[in-house]
Amino acid sequence: MHIQTVILIILAAIIALVIALFQYYYKTRKRGRIAILLSFLRFTTLFGLLLLLVNPKFSKKVYSTEKANLILLTDNSSSVAPYQDDIESVLDAIRDDAKISERFEIRPYSFDRTLGNDSLTFAGGQTDITTALKTVQEAYSRSNAAIVMITDGNQTLGQDYGFYGKNQEMPIYPVAIGDTTRYEDLAITQVNANRYAFLKNKYPIEIFVSYFGSSDTRSRLVVLEDGKQVYRETLSLNGSDNVRVINALFDAGSVGLKNITVSIEALPDERNTANNLKEIAVEVIDEKTNVTLVSNWVHPDIAALKKAIESNGQRSVSIARPKADAKAWEDTDLFILYQPDHSFKAVYDYIDNSKTGVLTLAGSRTNWTFLNQVQSAFAKNSSQQSEAIGALLNEGFTLFDTKDFSVADLPPVTGSLGEIRLREQAEVLLGQRIKGVDVKQPLLAVFNGDVQKEAVFFGEDIWKWRMQSYRRDRNFKNFDDLIGKLVLLLTSNQSRERLTLEYEAIFSGSRDAKIQATYFDNTFVFDPEADLSLRLEGGTITGSMEIPMLLKGRYYEADLSNLKPGKYTFTVTEKGDGISKSGRFTILDFDVEKQFLSTDYPKMERLAQNTDGVLFYPSGVTALVDSLVSDQRFVPVQVSDQNIVSLIDFRMLLAIIVFSLAAEWFIRKYSGLT
Template sequence: MQTQTVLFIILAVIVALILVLVQYYHRQKTKGKTIMVLSFLRFISIFGVLLLLINPKFIQNQYQIEKANLVLLVDNSSSVKNESNIIKKTLEELGSSKELKSKFNISAYSFGESFRAKDSLTFLEKNTNITKALRTTEDIYGRTTTVGVLLTDGNQTIGRDYENIKLKKELRVFPICIGDTTVYEDVRVEQINTNPYSFLNNKFPVEAVINYDGNSNINKTVSVFVDGKKEYQEKLYFSEKENSKIIQTNVTAKSIGVKSITISVETLKNEKNEFNNKKSAYIEVIDETTKIGLVSSILHPDIGALKKSIEVNEQRQVFIISPNTDKSSLENIDVFILYQPNSSFTQVYDFISKKKVHTLTISGIKTDWRFLNSVQRHIAIKNGYPIQDVLPKLNSSFSKFDVSEFSVNDYPPLETNAGPITLHGKMESILKMTIKGVDIDNPLLIVSGETARKDAYWFGENIWKWRVQEYRNSKDFKNFDDFIAKIMVYLTSYKNKNRLNVDYKSVYQGSNNEKITATYFDESFTFDSNAKIMATIINKETGVKKEVPMLLVSNFFELDISNLTPGKYSFNISVLDKSYSKSGFFSITDFDVEKQFLSANTKKLERLASKTNGRLFFSNKTTELKKQLVEDNALLPVQKKTENIVPLVDFRILLGIIALALTIEWFLRKYYGLI
């Protein structure tokens, strides 16, 4: 307690005594025990009030011993399956060590594609993400001193390269290298680059990276096969210094459908790992291109962003057109995007009305609302309103196509000066407007299309900011580009809206998370979470049939097909007790990225340890690791002091004492006639 507070308490005692003496001994002539009791009660009440005003506090110190964290991070991928006994033995030795337990708080996690607490080890995960394991450990243990013991072969298949990440100084990493550290002579197909789509009778590029590990001079032939037929081959020279080569060729798309592209390199004599001498990729050949005319009379970043997003799918070509262009150049356009239309768009709207072409109208602060109201029949917009920022809100009940995976998290606002919007006919909102956190009745993005002609309206400019924000969120544009692609697919489709929608890929890589998703809507086109969706999957090669219910996940149904063996499959998705079903075909490739590695990557693990002030160990050196951790003075437990400021007196108890003293004093004074 501070000296100043003590002096105030002494002063309060003196003041209370003086007031009591003045009241009961200076003014009162009566003396005796009664006056002494009354003066004591008055002293208690006055001193209590003064004590409340002073509110004295004192500091209470608490001491605790904080141990460093010892986090065991175990690689649970298939690449270390052959070393499972060594890993389990090492874990047991570290986890049960009395010396380590006395010095550290020990915890264990497993990682592969995901990161989780180590309850059981399967060594079946198809990917390894060491960066995620280190980042998650850093997030969990924050700024406390932490030692990460990383049991892995050092071969990462997904995620950012762990060698290049910057970790906090509180996290030190001690890798334990698992697996064969011998460097074998090996030649392999490292990577295949090709487009996901090609057009019939067009040439599509194929590029492959071939790497060699060894110190010999060799010549090997690399061949390119399309659906099993050799299309190209090239002989490459390798040496210890020239250990990486790139082949490039163009292949003609001769028929439509999904085509298998296989790159194969000749094996070495006595090569230990022949699995990585061959790698496959897939391309879908289509027989037509959708031509999209983007009509604008102004320059705006939205135009470039939309063109980039749409042309991610090479089935689509975007042509930027002036409103005053010749009508002959409009003839081959399948869909028009009308960007901020004004009176100069008259001829384009005449053409659209005559040909019944699908449209997407994007409005903004330079849109001529009177003109737009006059040239279409779906909406009526009041004008003369100020420019305002509007945020998007996804309509989860949208039924014309599946938008369940589209996320608008952290998307910046769009600008618009549109007033209240009146809808005519059957229109449905994909996105709704939110202004300053309040949901309003205006739609942000709507579509129509009960007939052969379909139209969509987007009320806001600066869409380019959404695409930029998507890259900030996820380091790619996929979420935004997929959403734009679905709008384009809808506008180029002549089908009426379906109550059952199924989303799947034609080809699934064997190492990926394979999913088929579906959405089902009731008669009012509201998402029906109570529906029972059944999937029937047939292996076209073996004829094996499998029926599996789809699971409800948020606002869509999901089927996990990652347990299926590689091959070609047909499927049927149906709603039980309803007449709705969808069918399709897909293939699962025989590819396990974990099998591409032959040896442990000791060099990268050693560089990681050096960057984090750790040290690389091998699985037969566990005793040496324990000794270093126990003897490292930088990892000693730390005594921490916590200062708590505690009130000297509980104010509720003190108020009760004051009230009780005043009450008793009042009754005694009344009883003895002193009032």
């Protein structure tokens, strides 16, 4: 307690005593026991009030010894499992050393893909050293700490820890576990390919081959597609020229999943041949767009549109009546509705549910009363009076490039007069010109919605444009390209299947093997109450096995991590509606942790140098302990903690003040004093 506080307390006592004596003894004749008692109560009240103002405190310092933190990071991946005894001996030597215990607080952790507790199973499927170091640094950034990292240094996931070490503030002492001998090795380090290829096109594959050694070597690289050799090349590598990147193109001759096997011949004395082969899958798909043209009428426009669309070999057009069976529309990517009337009601209902793109051509036979009611994108007050309508190109149209399309010399089409209202946001590609005057009405408008895309052409006799294109340019390109771009826009990003699947054709091991499914109801709204099940066959399964698919937010998922390597077929079925979809996949007998035979001690040594640490080996654990104990950076420090405590208990003091005031008042009243 400070001397100033003591003086204030003494002054408070003197002041309280003087006031109490003055009130009860100055010019007072009655000085009996009652006066003494009342003076004491008044003194107590005043002294308590003054103590509240002074608020005396005293400080107390508590001294303690703070040790540095010794963080033991132990690799828990399967690649170090053969060296479990070495790891345990290193850990025991550190934990049981008395000098280490005196100087450090030991904080044990394990790591593989993520940082974990000190439980060791040596079953981790991947190793991310950088994430472990980063997590530890964040947790102990405000303390004095050192890291002992026991690992083989082979990282299979995440940022390269050799470079991350430059950002690490704590000294790191790696302990290199495993075989430090550098063996000659050929490896296919990576194979890159697109997941999908289009029929009758070529698809590229990029192959990375690395050689670890110092001598000159030659080896043959072979690529197989479904077991058939499609590529072969002999590679020459040496200690300085030790990497090859091979880019090759392959024909997508048929639709389906293509299993691609890339292999390189092993060296005569090569010990690790697991990395001499990689498998991938490429799915060849037919990108053909299916267009259904619905009409009640026979008209040259229908033939012109069919020819223009099918000028692209990846598109096909089928012509249907509006009262056709709806099942025939399930594969439709775009509807073209030619002059719709009341008979198109079922078609519009299907389009509304499936959100399929639609192009409407409205001419003299269109029932505008029906059309205005059945859809909400546009409306027209038609006078039923026919008029020849010319086209005006909107140079500001942005949904696709129109610079190659010319409306010059195009004959007018036939349309009806009347006010047109675009009730949803749209871009006008072509405007109307009647008798040379721009009437500020759209001829061709496009509605580029997020869910559904739509376009409307307010006229007929569009076949004349295709004929004029040929008459002028001796080809149909001007017209066909416009229709092709319009079809591409209206069919882009359309997904109308009620059941969709997401999975890899080839899984590198079963750890990440999952199949995801999305299911929509008949209005194409995601159904979170669907009953989806997955039936598996093949591999090591006898007969078949059924797995329920669990809801995970906006999709369903089946975990296949317990499956053995092999080839499997599966079917996903929604039991309520009976909708199903099938596929196949392969789980490879692949463990990325087994791709390494040697310890990556050069990188661990670089990490130690970058963080002002030292690399050690299991045989040198005694030197590691001595280095930690003798390092002056980790000397325990004495820290003081100053606690400031109030000398008085405010609640008790207030109670005493209230009691003394009440007692004084009661005694004065009882004694007849005023």
